[in-house]
Amino acid sequence: MGLTKSEIFSPLQNELSGIAKVLGHPARIAILQEIIKSKSCICGDLVQEIGLAQPTISQHLKELKNVGLIKGDIEGTRVCYCINPEKWVQVKELFAAFLDSNIPEGEDCC
Amino acid sequence: MGLTKSEIFSPLQNELSGIAKVLGHPARIAILQEIIKSKSCICGDLVQEIGLAQPTISQHLKELKNVGLIKGDIEGTRVCYCINPEKWVQVKELFAAFLDSNIPEGEDCC
DNA sequence: CTCATTTATCGTAATATTGCAATAAATAAT
């Protein structure tokens, strides 16, 4: 067998694509937007807002938590999710650095 | 059956997640970085630079082209790829707008 | 303790992605 992804690619490439992958599903974008909108955190309201089943939402939340974009506080029988500000800023800078790469200005390529 | 993704989610959510999905693979990040680095455009050099087979690279290039991030100029037997500056800027703004959403400043959530 | 509420996990089916060998398509060179 060849090399594994993490060996072939640089840590930065893996980090950036890893975050992008998690952002690469509309339900997860919707979840993040909803968490941001309701400044206080939400839990199963997401199931209502977004039209997906509870296990599905739970799974998406898990992935968002895995990459550190959100964190969840257990409050009795409910779990209250919110943005992880440190990670969020870090991701913002990661994407900005990548997208601010100087693109050649000329008309066409070559 | 329920609704389709594109029906459930907003155009913005679909657009943003669609781009993120394409960025969600380290090889495609590597390809973009390489295209940006070699200011003149490259083609099969990517196969050399990145350790993947030619059909695999070709496929990744296709996806990048599908979302408009790059374009390819046919030059004889070779194809020369480069960043599509208009789309790139658009994507930059799309991500900036999303990531600049005001995150609640408070210590913890809830 | 029992019941209701909320979230997580398991199991599974459907679908999508990834990677590549084989091959086609297109052009350049001779």
Place this chain on the structure above:
DNA sequence: ATTATTTATTGCAATATTACGATAAATGAG
């Protein structure tokens, strides 16, 4: 026309993702 070069496409196997019903786990209420 034949051959070499470069890229795209096809076909397929391996793997990953997505969605959800069923169920477990955890807590609060009575």
